[in-house]
Amino acid sequence: MKKTTFKKLNPVQQQLVLEAAKAMEKAYNPYSHFFVGAAIMTPDKKIITGANVENAAYGSCICAERSALVRANAEGVRKISHIAVIGRPGRKTCPEPVAPCGACRQMIFESSQISKIDTEIIMANTKMDKIIIARISELLPLAFGPKDLK
Numbered sequence: 001m002k003k004t005t006f007k008k009l010n011p012v013q014q015q016l017v018l019e020a021a022k023a024m025e026k027a028y029n030p031y032s033h034f035f036v037g038a039a040i041m042t043p044d045k046k047i048i049t050g051a052n053v054e055n056a057a058y059g060s061c062i063c064a065e066r067s068a069l070v071r072a073n074a075e076g077v078r079k080i081s082h083i084a085v086i087g088r089p090g091r092k093t094c095p096e097p098v099a100p101c102g103a104c105r106q107m108i109f110e111s112s113q114i115s116k117i118d119t120e121i122i123m124a125n126t127k128m129d130k131i132i133i134a135r136i137s138e139l140l141p142l143a144f145g146p147k148d149l150k
């Protein structure tokens with residue numbers, strides 16, 4: 001796990017955070033008013049984004065990260081090398097980076113197994129002066145995965 005800032009990211013990581021920030025504006029969040037954007041990068045440098053989509057039946061809400069992964073699957077993309085996540089409550093700024101929830105970590109883990117890449121997760125606050133970079137193996141240790149079903 002590494003703490004850094006936007007300025008210190010490499011150009012690919014910066015691009016991914018900016019795409020996640022753009023996607024965040026597409027959040028459908030009439031219940032929580034919390035905006036989250038995610039941007040996936042594939043090993044061949046394709047970017048696929050997602051935002052959180054809420055529902056009056058609260059349990060049917062989907063996070064930005066899973067929404068991006070599901071969108072990627074619909075486009076025939078299952079391999080991911082990086083994912084950037086950014087969020088904020090309403091119109092306010094968010095002082096701390098937003099980290100993927102447990103269900104999203106589990107789905108990122110599945111993608112990491114398929115990809116044979118320990119996926120890099122880039123978590124940003126809205127000012128982008130606080131960025132945390134971690135691998136999925138750090139965020140979901142001792143994960144249940146495809147190998148357990150063999």
Ligand code: THU
Nearest residue numbers: 032034036052063064099100101
């Ligand atoms: N949310 C995400 O999109 N990603 C996360 O990792 C955490 C939570 C969304 C779900 C819901 O729309 C809102 O944030 C509040 O929980």
